[in-house]
């Protein structure tokens with residue numbers, strides 16, 4: 474019988490008896506650490522479709538209660554965060570465009586923060602930016618349209634550009650740096666769609682307004698399976714799901730945003746439909762269950778690998 478003896482005395486004795494190994498141990502302590510690592514892409518299948526979540530960026534933000542739960546007390550915010558084992562003083566943000574290969578089209582939903590970031594992400598998924606056939610913009614905030622165009626012109630020169638008519642009309646009236654810098658230069662390229670319109674077979678726009686006036690989610694359907702790209706319908710996997718009515722600073726119309734959240738999340742929970750949320754923790758793919766007065770996030774495991 475060999476019983477491991479790993480008492481402290483045993484470890485010290487072993488080290489003293491093996492000076493060469495002890496020296497190697499000290500050298501080992503100088504190996505450079507590399508920091509936390511997040512995968513660049515995550516690909517699943519949905520019927521005939523391949524769906525790849527792209528990690529276009531991640532960043533730590535301070536004081537999340539100034540963004541989420543504006544109408545919740547500090548005590549409530551702290552209690553909900555503690556129950557989910559996340560801190561209240563900072564939060565990790567993720568930016569997750571999605572690439573859908575239908576077999577006939579390569580459709581990119583949203584473009585991250587800048588052209589370099591989205592091109593690197595598309596390449597990490599195994600494609601060239603010239604292969605993208607459609608770029609779909611869910612709504613016109615800078616973290617979704619930033620990669621559309623830069624110093625070298627349109628990032629996806631061969632792609633049809635598609636967005637919601639209501640969203641475009643709103644921002645063309647409101648203006649702003651993001652619209653004039655990223656959308657206006659491509660205005661001639663854009664095709665405009667409405668609620669229920671299809672981008673391609675099995676890719677259907679769903680109006681989910683509130684975050685912005687024309688914010689759209691997209692239903693993906695193939696082989697009898699469904700997945701919804703919810704974009705910014707819900708921006709945090711705890712604070713926006715457990716309490717859909719908690720106000721979010723980024724939402725233009727807070728009451729309408731809460732109404733859209735409840736409506737679509739109810740549907741996702743009832744049908745056990747998977748979804749990708751642009752700001753959910755990477756790979757941003759999961760399910761929701763109803764819990765108490767709100768919802769609970771259940772990360773995807775392997776359902777969409779089978």
Ligand SMILES: [Zn+2]
Nearest residue numbers: 614616705751
């Ligand atoms: Zn966003």
